[in-house]
Amino acid sequence: MRIVLISGASSxxxxxxxxxxxxAGDRVYNLDVRPPAxxxxxxxxxxxxxxxxAAVAAAVDRAHEEHGRLDVVIANAxxxxxxxxxxxxxxxxxxxVDVNLLGVFGLWQAAARHMVVDGGGVLLGTASVNGHRAFPNYADYNATKAGVAALCRTFALELSPVVRVACVTPGAVLTPMQLAEYSPEMLAEVNARIPAGRHALPSEIAAAFHYLASPEAAFLTGQELVLDGGEIAGSTTSDFGVAVPQGSALS
Structure with missing residues (x-):
């Protein structure tokens, strides 16, 4: 059983x-401002x-005190x-910026302070294809996601070989928020611009995190695992961003 902390795990x-x-039998803590449904x-x-x-450090310290270790910490909020x-x-x-970028920094830092002393651990985070291409009307969000990838590389260099660090970089994901906001026509328009022809399911992104935390990924650090259905490879990201209707949500 691993001790796993995940921020923003209420939805x-x-x-x-x-x-x-x-x-998988792990003990999981959800650090979120909102309770799950x-x-x-x-x-x-x-x-x-x-x-x-300070609140993040307190939550991390509490989990470490209760279990004596932290195995996987995922900055997703x-x-x-x-x-x-x-x-x-x-x-x-x-x-x-405070949530998307500094929130990752603060959570990773608080966890890493324990992991370095304990001799190991995995830090993971949620980046986005927004960090690779310009999506209009999301300037601050785009910048924070590019920053998460930069944090990933820097934490990996400074903490290797004791702590591994990696990010999952999703494209469009079919979250409950998107389902609530998208009409069938809007979903079809977005899907048409994704080479895979559809949004990712949240469970597919979860599977990527589970892999990155596993022994099979032991040699992977300082990298992004991109799950975008071919958006970046197909050079469709910027076009997709322009076409997304007002009020839509991205990963």
């Missing part, structure tokens, strides 16, 4: 990832705002606000 990718690890076996919610480094660069407010951009 979407985080929820699916928590369920995947719990189903329903209790999940093997998953414990602990209210935590990842933008608050993220938010986005659709707005163009001229309309973005300081408060909106600040919150996106």
């Amino acid at each position: 979407g990718i985080g929820e699916a990832t928590a369920a995947r690890f719990a189903a 329903a209790d999940a076996p093997g998953v414990t919610w602990r209210e935590t705002d990842v933008a608050d480094w 993220g938010i986005s606000v659709r707005h163009n660069v001229l309309a973005t407010t300081w408060a909106e951009a600040r919150r996106v």
